[in-house]
Amino acid sequence: MGGAITGMRLQRGDIQDLLTYYQALGFEALPISLAAIRNIKQDVEAGTHGVGRKSLLEDLKEYIGDCQRCKLAQYxxxxxxxxxxxxxxxxxxxxxxxxxxxxxxxxxxxxxxxxxxxxxxxxxxxxxxxxxxxxxxxxxxxxxxxxxxxxxxxxxxxxxxxxxxxxxxxxxxxxxxxxxxxxxxxxxxxxxxxxxxxxxxxxxxxxxxxxxxxxxxxxxxxxxxxxxxxxxxxxxxxxxxxxx
Ligand code: SF4
CATH class of the missing domain: 3.40.470.10 (Uracil-DNA glycosylase-like domain)
Structure with missing residues (x-):
């Protein structure tokens, strides 16, 4: 997941907004890929926020991953x-x-x-x-x-x-x-x-x-x-x- 942010055209304010948003969603670490950041920025610019939510859901799915947090994982x-x-x-x-x-x-x-x-x-x-x-x-x-x-x-x-x-x-x-x-x-x-x-x-x-x-x-x-x-x-x- 993730990658270097080098080369992106995100402004400081965009990144601050994303960090604030993830914090509001309750994430303690940043579970976001470079591709997702690009998608969200494009969605915001295009006004298609549903697609941004889709990216966020995909990131959440990746964050859950092969979850072993409770005993149900074994079954x-x-x-x-x-x-x-x-x-x-x-x-x-x-x-x-x-x-x-x-x-x-x-x-x-x-x-x-x-x-x-x-x-x-x-x-x-x-x-x-x-x-x-x-x-x-x-x-x-x-x-x-x-x-x-x-x-x-x-x-x-x-x-x-x-x-x-x-x-x-x-x-x-x-x-x-x-x-x-x-x-x-x-x-x-x-x-x-x-x-x-x-x-x-x-x-x-x-x-x-x-x-x-x-x-x-x-x-x-x-x-x-x-x-x-x-x-x-x-x-x-x-x-x-x-x-x-
Ligand atoms: S049920 Fe347990 S193992 Fe499965 S995703 Fe939830 S916390 Fe993780």
Whole structure:
């Protein structure tokens, strides 16, 4: 990663801005390549900030690398970073990869993933319009609940993804994702779903995990109600931004 900055046309102020930005994202070291600096500068000049976010996500992926920060590293086939649009208005966040996700290295690709895709389409979007990730990047054995030490080791990565993408809204898929993001260990998904909470200024809607809905299809109607509230919120936030 990285390389000499010699020969670049970046001004001192550009570099200062980049350093300040990375510091705001929570990086303690500078995980940025020379190519990424060039991309970001071009994106800023062209006004295409989504591409800059894409570079930042790629840098974060490189920063995570072959992560060994918790015991889940020994069980994984693939680390599942996340997928979707770097400039997504809507982010879906689950708790951890399952068997299919671990095998493919992609989030929500099994039966639960197909159900999530159907929900996204029903909401009038495509999978590539949103961003999908998990709190944990590696699969817990037998899909058990994540343990506290694993969450502590991994949570900085999802926090950085959120800070880079800056979505208008987050949908937390399932109890664990909602508990971790909202730091509410006693949160019950049955009572929290359907209500907006706040994650560092971003509205977050807890809802049922698609895997739960596969086992309890009668509750799909509740998740659809949650999704409709999210769509209305995105519309109102977009309208407010347009008129400001
Ligand atoms: S779960 Fe997170 S912290 Fe643990 S090894 Fe995987 S990427 Fe690293």
């Amino acid at each position: 994984r086939t693939n680390l599942v970073f996340g997928a979707g649009s770097a400039s997504a208005r809507l982010m879906f966040i689950g708790e951890a990869p399952g068997k299919e996700e671990d095998l493919q290295g992609l989030p929500f690709v099994g039966d639960a993933g197909m159900l999530l895709t159907r929900l996204i389409v029903k909401m009038g979007m495509r999978r590539e319009d949103v961003y999908i990730a998990n709190i944990l990047k590696c699969r817990p054995p037998l899909n058990r609940d994540p343990e506290d030490d694993e969450i502590s080791a991994c949570r900085e990565f999802i926090e950085k993804q959120i800070r880079i993408i800056r979505p208008q809204i987050i949908m937390a898929l399932g109890r664990v994702a909602a508990q971790v993001l909202l730091e509410m260990p006693n949160l019950r998904i049955t009572s929290a779903r359907g209500h907006f909470f706040d994650y560092k200024g971003i509205p977050i809607m807890p809802t049922f995990h698609p895997a739960y809905l596969l086992r309890n299809p009668k509750d799909k109607i509740l998740t659809w109600a949650d999704a409709q509230k999210v769509m209305a919120k995105i519309s109102s936030l977009t309208a407010r931004r347009t008129h400001s």
